[in-house]
Amino acid sequence: MNILATENKALITLFGATGDLAKRKLYTSLFKLYQKGYLADHFALLGTSRHELSDDEFEKMVLDSIKDIPAKDGEAEAFAKHFFYCAHDVTKPEHYVKLKDRLAELDKQFGTEGNRLFYMSMAPQFFGTIAINLKKQGLITDKGYNRLVIEKPFGRDFDSAKKLNDELSQTFEENQIFRIDHYLGKEMVQNIQALRFGNPIIEALWNNRYIDNIQVTLSEKLGVEERAGYYDKSGALRDMLQNHIMQVVAQLAMEEPVAFTDDDVRVEKIKALRSLRVYTPSEAAANFVRGQYDAGNGTNAYRNEDGVDPESGTETFVAAKLMFDNYRWSGVPFYVRTGKKLADKFTRIDVVFKKPLIDIFANPDAKNQNLASNVLTIYVEPKSGFALQLNAKHVGQGYTTEPVDLQFLQSDSAKKESPEPYERLFHDALEGNHTNFASWAEIAYAWKFVDVIRNLWDIEKPSFPNYVPGSMGPAAADELLARDGRKWVYRLNR
Ligand SMILES: NC(=O)c1ccc[n+]([C@@H]2O[C@H](COP(=O)([O-])OP(=O)(O)OC[C@H]3O[C@@H](n4cnc5c(N)ncnc54)[C@H](OP(=O)(O)O)[C@@H]3O)[C@@H](O)[C@H]2O)c1
Incomplete structure (x- = not known):
């Protein structure tokens, strides 16, 4: 059975889009899902970090990250056209307004039907702040799915992990949270x-x-x-x-x-x-x-x-x-x-x-x-x-x-x-399957x-x-x- 046969319609917001993990692992994984047809016309990714970058510069960064993956003529370029960028400091609540507007535009442009996946690929001290602001500033949709993918580490001990979980829970239900453990x-x-x-x-x-x-x-x-x-x-x-x-x-x-x-x-x-x-x-x-x-x-x-x-x-x-x-x-x-x-x-x-x-x-x-x-x-x-x-x-x-x-x-x-x-974990999160998440x-x-x-x-x-x-x-x-x-x-x- 080809589990990748059906296209997933998704709008991904990536916090930490200029970071090491994004460049080494995340863009390459998304490209492989694109090559398999699982991500196709109806997907877009809005990258954020404090860096000022144009959409074109971000596109180039993504192309550079996937340059070693064998691809058909024009495939990488077509994939990179789904990537957009918005400079954003996650600690500034007012910055979320611009993000919200861009997401609404991209949702319309790519027909992602309100399906939103928020991926936190940045230092853990920001995880709680981002989750709280996503709700407060109205970035969560009531149409489609809202999911949060979160990188490790999840706390430094039980107390800090509980505090983080309480913060995430203000915005996301447990079944909307995907905690990455790449093992x-x-x-x-x-x-x-x-x-x-x-x-x-x-x-x-x-x-x-x-x-x-x-x-x-x-x-x-x-x-x-x-x-x-x-x-x-x-x-x-x-x-x-x-x-x-x-x-x-x-x-x-x-x-x-x-x-x-x-x-x-x-x-x-x-x-x-x-x-x-x-x-x-x-x-x-x-x-x-x-x-x-x-x-x-x-x-x-x-x-x-x-x-x-x-x-x-x-x-x-x-x-x-x-x-x-x-x-x-x-x-x-x-x-x-x-x-x-x-x-x-x-x-x-x-x-x-x-x-x-x-x-x-x-x-x-x-x-x-x-x-x-x-x-x-x-x-x-x-x-x-x-x-x-x-x-x-x-x-x-x-x-x-x-x-x-x-x-x-x-x-x-x-x-x-x-x-x-x-690649597996991205796919599973887009499918809403928690089996391989903690x-x-x-x-x-x-x-x-x-x-x-x-x-x-x-x-x-x-x-x-x-x-x-x-x-x-x-x-x-x-x-x-x-x-x-x-x-x-x-x-x-x-
Ligand atoms: N790298 C790996 O191989 C790896 C492996 C397993 C898990 N992880 C986990 O993945 C996460 C990301 O790791 P990483 O290695 O990619 O980190 P990184 O290279 O330090 O990247 C951090 C990203 O966050 C952005 N950022 C920092 N402060 C910000 C702010 N206030 N507002 C908005 N953006 C901000 C940075 O861009 P600006 O400075 O331009 O804002 C950058 O894009 C961490 O939780 C890490 O533990 C990483």
Whole structure:
């Protein structure tokens, strides 16, 4: 079925139209939707920022952003003709009047039937102000849809997130808000549900009777690069764990939804996060590990990076053990970790199954004859696919077992055709489909879980730096599992 076959009529207002995200990801994603016919004659985008730009200059900026995408003759130019610009300071209520008039004109000119999508691609301190002014200054229509797409971060803790949500709620209902978590736009993150709920042989074993532990690793090879100013105030806990990791974990832990609709999926994710054990401060201290990279392998220590406080206590690595207090997961740890300047860039999920209760192949006379655990690995990136590690007889005389892999990897051509996360998420927001966006309740539970350790780390001085670039983080991240008699499935051979 070609889900892009029907044109979506939409008038998009983009706040932060001259910013990095808009230029690198948003215009390219919209162009791909245009090339597929999903956006056609009846769409327009009004870009805003404080810069004074003419419509022509803005059009050129958009053309420059999409110049590397292969296109038919004249296609890029025709696309750029749908882009308009209005200089605007979001903090000045009087500026919204001009915006309102331009939107009314464009709505008429492009026949967008009152369908409005407001995309906030700018610093989070402005999100609340914009939402409030959109209503106060009359930019919300009563004809067509009004939707808000909002970038991360959604707050710095539960209190600030709640304040922001209260501000957004003055203008938009929960079902009109689309909170971006680009991990939810990734092919293999979306595939978790197909893998689980489309395969009885997997779902039948997806519980504490058969699963020993689940491991989620979001590993980055780069350091903070040009994001140092933002990152030093955020850290890995806020930047990666509270949002991306919690969203992945919720999909792994959730129950099967009644149907594959956005509402039904949300209900189950929320239920899963409700059963996540919120630690006491002493439990949090025991179940979280933080790290910061030192100098090594030809790179600077984090504290010596441009824009970073030389005495920074910000963590560039975090690992944690999560427990769900529900019937399905009681007793099964979810180990998660993420960090910068690690050995490689990849995201993977390892589901480690329990070993047989009795190992009939164990040979007391020989070492290393024990059966290995079955492991289901979901490769999210850079390779996409999954592998199932099973035990089989080693070929030859005698009888020893060895682990072997059944593997499915998406081909390079399939991966090339697969849309980028922002293209998927733009499409879903234009469709009004919330499946791959975070709801307020999910975000609230995630912050309540994270706030306990954040509050503790904010008062206790860390002994940083504590890991070398090119490693998989501090030794304490391995000890977190070793203490339970377990190991990370992905580890460096040293
Ligand atoms: N960049 C990424 O790869 C990335 C990835 C994930 C999430 N995000 C999120 O996406 C959002 C945008 O990030 P970005 O990297 O694109 O930021 P950015 O490059 O700093 O762009 C900010 C934009 O906001 C405009 N702006 C600033 N103050 C304004 C005001 N008072 N009134 C109107 N416009 C104003 C800026 O233009 P003027 O200065 O001309 O006004 C610019 O267009 C942030 O929430 C960020 O956390 C970004």
